[in-house]
Amino acid sequence: MKMRGYVLRKLGQTVLTIFVVLVFNFFLFRIMPGNPVRILIRNPKISAEALQRITEQFGLNQSKFVQFGYYLRDLFTGDLGHSFVYRKPVLDVIMEKLPPTLLLTGTATILSIIIGVILGVIFAWKRGSKLDVAGLSLSLVLYSMPSFWVGILMVMLFAVYWPIFPIGGMSVPGTYYATIWSQLGSLLRHMLLPTVTFALILIGEYVLIMRNSLLEVMSEDYMLTARAKGVSNRNLLRRHALPNAMLPMVTLIAMNLGFIVGGAIQVETVFSWPGLGRLMYTALMGRDYPLLQGIFLFVTVCVVGANFCADLLYRYLDPRVKS
Amino acid sequence: MQSLVSVDQLEVHFAVRTGFMQSMFGKETPVVRAVDGVSFELGKGEILCLAGESGSGKTTTGKAILRLVEPTGGKVLYEGEDVRSYNRLRLRAFRQEAQIIFQDPYESLNPRQTVFSTVAEPLEVNNLCRSLAEKEERVAQALVDAGLHNPRELFLRYPHELSGGQRQRLAIAGALVLDPKFIVADEPVSMLDLSIRAGILKLMVDLRDKKGIGYLFITHDLSLAWLVSDRIAIMYLGKIVELGSADKVIKEPLHPYTRALVSVIPTPRRKVITQQSLLKGETPDPVNVPAGCRFHPRCPEAKPRCREAVPLYREVRPGHFAACHLLDS
């Protein structure tokens, strides 16, 4: 019952958050300077009647309240509006760009979590050693670097100076591959630089978090108990320290999603990766407001949803909050 | 003795925080009955001790009297006037006369306030001093009163630069500076080492003798209670089970719970525990208070009746109150 109550409460909070984001999103795009219809149309030659028609179509002649109603109705039917650059429903455009982003961010995130956790553990375990100091400094430097800048340096080094990797994109358009393996090979070649860039940025943070979290845990009394019990170092780490230290990681990985989305915009822009991040950038550059609004909403709802899942996962992992 | 504070059927119930959803679905909100009908009187210049284990509601009672916790029922009369009816202004005036001293001198002093600011703050908050010189004078006097003999040297020190005993004295000085008539002392020495406890207790008793301050002394240590107080009230799960003069309660306890407590009073020179049959279990959670006599599940002498009816709190002997069915027959 308590678990169910918790899930319900969290769900309620999540729904509330999404609702506020919706409201925010609605008004954000309606307080902008200029005539929304003009921005929606972008055709200076449009006739007065056509303007009128569009105004009615979007309900812009109605009160803000009614407009909000329309907006909600459209959202619930999956209508995120119409991109005026692509002349397509926004949701279609987003869905088209989602898989590449998931591939890139997913790979980079998993990679960075694995490496970050392992390194974090090593550094924490050898705290104070030269290795720790070097690792910590490197992590801090990685953490301090703007993602796009790392990306540019990567391109400059590995695609221009030593042209071993493609400049960008996800594939060479219009190429026919003899086998699925050569296609996969080409994809991996394209993926490598952006993934490494992305992972580098994330690793720094995960190392720091993991190291701190583990250090915190290692100073706890129960670690002393475990040591007193004669538990071997290996088991001390694996069975006593890690389960506790990994708990904050779960939350932080979820909280980091927002950061990952931000990173995706930068990395995808630099590497011309055909994903949501770059779509957002082009929408921004083209002032494609409906698309921009749609992506923003989509991404936010995804992140909020992921946080909800992380909360539940945390609840599941940590026995202290279960009952 | 003239009554200073009179508590009548005081109740403090907290609602357990539950989710929005749960309250939506009409679930009854569980209530913590921290204090559940407590009555006693405290005379001018009297030291009344409120003793009991953790979770018995003694601290909450103390705070409720000062309205640091809002009571949910009952009356608290201070010099005949109901504290609960005070408006903001009257409450402010009341708080100048009624002070509180906390258990942990490491926690009860703001680490970023100097000794001077700590003691002067009550004066400033209540706008009691016209000039800086007067303020300094009163602060210095309060520090001396609290047994800190070189007050002006201490003015610019921070609490962490003082020893444990000095800190508790500083806390007392912070209370004394307003010339209170009533002090709630919440376990004032339990965090201090044995070697410095006696000094603090002595100071408090001396202040009572000199200034006629009435104390509500809250402690879990019955031997301390016996040493310093005039009367002792024993609390169990939000209720007073026994109240009487210090000697009577300790030497001739009426209630089985008091007897059990007294039997385990620590003393270095005798072995009590090993021979005793002790009370089983721990104090239950004040959310699920047992029916009938609250003590019955742990009472070695419980009768069937104890499970059903709430025992009456009454004057068993002159000036000695208790609530137990076994005393009724």
Add this chain to the structure above:
Amino acid sequence: MTLLEVNDLTTYYKLKEGRVRACEGVSLRLEKGEALGLVGESASGKTTVALSLIKLLPENASIAGGSIKLDGKELVTAAEEEMRKIRWKEISIIFQGAMNALNPVRTVGDQIAETLKIHDKLTDREAWQRTRALFEKVEIDPDRVREYPHEFSGGMRQRAMIAMAIACNPRLVIGDEPTTALDVMVQAQVLQLLQQLREEIEMGLILITHDLSVVGETCDKVAVMYAGQIAEYGPTEEVFTRPAHPYTRALIAAFPDIEGERALASSIPGNPPNLLYPPPGCRFHERCSEAKPLCREAQPRTININNHHYASCHLLDRQVKSCRA
């Protein structure tokens, strides 16, 4: 038969400001099955002694001298690998604050069974069976072995810690303030349990506490620590009835006794010294009402008063007295 013999144990902490002499020249002896109380006020070095005995000192602390012999085996020079085998099998420890001493994300039973698996090489099933038996022994419902520490009350947690400590039938258990945070009644229960168990399995016990009464209750011998040194050491009865050291005397006098007179004792003036800069001579002299000029200059010797009753005070030293006279 001597179980534990500690001679001249000295442990320092290194801080930026200098060395903290947390424990200096501590000598103790514990016979098999005997209980020793180590009493002292906060920061007197009690816990340092405990951690030194089991060699679990923090990184900035080290044993600077002396010896610890368990059954004649020297521990000070023992390698970490060896200590790991000795710990819990031979010496176990009950830490203060059981909430923090138990791993919050693992069940209580699991943590006890783990110990058994490590030291007694029990199979999973055997370990859990024994864990249930231990729960029964410390009077907790064995069906609660699969619960987490936060589901236990304070007293139960301390019982579970005791169960863990006696899991491998150690010859020596160190209890570091095992009852401090508990209510009187629960404290009495726990002490009673410890006493029963000690008799049952014939283990040695070192009980570290700031509470004199706890020692009086359970221990055969008592050692009173002051500022990192042992002030007085002897059979409990003897020390409590005929305290030799002025500090012990003052401490006992300050303890409220409901059988005694209803009056406030006088406290010991001043505060314990900062162990970074301990005072010269006797470390108690600044607070001692009977201090002589010599006390300010020379460290007192340890005097054997009678039959295993020792104290370190110039006032008891016949040589000093005769010198003066």
Add this chain to the structure above:
Amino acid sequence: MLQTQTRKDRFTLLKKNLSTFWGVYRENTMGIAGLVILLFFALMALVGPHLVTYTGEIEGAEMVLQPPSAAHWLGTDDLGRDVFAGVVVGSRISLLVGLAATVISMVIGAIIGIAAGYYGKTVDTILMRFTDIFLVIPWLPLMLVMAALLGPSLGNIIFVIGITGWAGTARIIRSQTLSIKERPYVERARAIGSGDLHIMVHHILPNVFPLIFANTILVAAVAILSETTLSFLGMGDPTRMSWGVMLHFAFEMGAVSFGAWWWLIPPGVCVVLVVLGFTFIGYALDEVLNPKLRRR
């Protein structure tokens, strides 16, 4: 906060507090390194722009995109301007944006955090729900959207970064406030008749202040990174040179094609150094102000 008799006493006290703080801080190598880095850049931002001239060398197209030389230490950019001068001039805007945004964040964060923690109940619920929402919204898209809607200007970018960065701070301050609120000295303050405002200003604020300060440092690092990123993505004010704007133009105007590494690397390195400087100090403060960590 610190009420003492005379101004002289107050000064003595301040000196004492600072020297205590400095005594601990100076032991921290990381903290000193961070301080040195930041002082260097602060000096650069304050004095630098008066020493260098950063205008287009209209005189000749032959000066465009020259590699580093004695005359131009870090080469020239697409308008023949000295990159070194650009980095120096840019430091002012980068730091200004970072610091101004941080101040906005901290003020909002501290007020919301303290209010939520202190008043609790409904106030807390509402404020924290609001904070949580801000906490989960992905910040870069939000900033980009807002910057795009408001248009590129220095004020807007400060506003956008400031308004999005406070949520984490508010949470931390709130939890600290919650714990301080429960301390007996706050209860004591109430017992002597202090009002809410008095308690918040005299008891809560001084005790959360170290946390606010340590957090400021970390938020500043993020703010400077945000400025760089926003400007790089074209949301900055292109008429005011900052490191991010410089990188934006370098990327847009063909630094990669030209192989003009001297135009891409220095601003980036500056950003990394400043962020690193802030992070170092943040870490050091964390250690200095949090005794639990100091032991390690």
Add this chain to the structure above:
Amino acid sequence: MVKHTRWLTVLAALMVLALFAGLIGCSPGESDRHVLRVGFLREIEGLNPMTIWSYQAYEVMNLNYNRLITWDENMNVVSDLAKEWEVSEDGLTWTFILHEGVKWHDGEPFTAEDVKFTFEYIRDNELGYFVDYVAAMTDIQAPDETTVVITLEEPLAWMPNILVPILPKHIWENVDPEEANSDYENSEPIGTGPFQVVEHVTGEYTRMAANKDYFKGAPKIDEVIFQTFANADLMVQALKRGDIDAITSCPAAQFKALQEEAPEGIKLLDAMTPAFTELAINVWDDPASNGNPLLRDPKVRAAMEHAIDRERVLEVAFFGYGETGSTLVPSVYDFWHLKLDADEFRSFDIEKSKGILEEAGYKVGSDGIRASADGEPLSFTVSVRSESPDSRKAAELMKEWFKEAGIDLKIEVIDEGTLTDRIYEGDFDLFIWGWFVDVDPSSILKIMTTGEIMSWSDSFYSNPEYDELYEKQQFTLDLDERQEIIHEMQRIVYEDAPYIILSYDPELQAYRTDRFKGWVQNPAGGPVMFTNTIETYEKLEPIN
């Protein structure tokens, strides 16, 4: 936990292995197909001819569809779908004879009915930008399969330049006009052109396959792929690496870098296009105007022009590519362009600029800024599009010169969308933007007519004399006579200077000559792609 770690290790190992495999894995397999890859910086926003608006999308449309006519390299109108045509004496009836045997991509025959349908569909539904060409057609007839007869309201000077793609009736008659003007994607466009779109990935690339049945003969290459790059640098690198074969609209900076490097096998083409970049001035004399009123003084505008060194702007902002500008019709259109005499042209001379302002009563204030007699300072804001870094550079240069002349110039960078919005509300002082000029000068001249205020006009210029001349040239069929009128119109606009035309823009292209041959510049000296015609694509041959 144990299991987890093991799994993670396996996963990590697999990933490393896969990446390694990717590294040594084959580079994109070269098959025997010949694919032309063209890179540019803008996306192709769609495939529906009625809604697209970018230059790049038009190129795709031009490859996919044919028009009735096209041009030879001397800008003479030549046959496309229309084999030949004739006009009646009165200039009102045009008869087009179409090629025979032309087939749509889906195999259906192309007939005169398709042409009739297309023109009527656009005219009756006012679709897209094409309506201008067909609006004046009062009657369209298709008497037989290869003949189209068009009747006009009045004789038009620009006929027969009907720049409308001919659509297949059998497809488009089923398309709701409302849809056609908005959502219709036209995802598999059926046309008659040499290539047909077979794959279109939004914002990434558009792949077109050769039409083997093309009526002018099958193209010699198999595919054309138009690829969008987010950044010019990456595009140039891709060309250098051979990932793509041609780039168009290359920014000057990158082009300059390429030129300096002069990589083997790459031809660099600095071609003139009929486009110009102007400093537009808000001269709107109306209460609704939010522009600085001082800009309505032609003397101020003249002084501003004297303070602009066009050569230097070209040199620094545009790396010396292109030509300095002057009048409305670009020099590429030699016949219509008015070449000003040296004394007419307001050349760079800050002293002269100062003189004009001094004479007009603008005195220098203490801050070095001139002010009118009323004390209004000559302080203007120039809006620069964030999309165009080049114009920002130009503005920065002007700022310096203006300061010397005593005019304060502030630079404001805003995006095109916002600027468009502001322009139509008359809420600006100055901005820098450009126009691409049609083959016939009529359309560019039209923007300066009074009737275009609140529509295409963006400097709000109004001059009755000019308006009259505009009407007159539209119906003047005699070329020389029309040329004279058009020259006069250009002179008037130059005199009044609502625009200061900074430059005639180049189209910077680069293409690999080691992979393909047969690149055609059309018009002569012009670009090879993204021009008036698609000859290059029709003629390009792979080099084996």
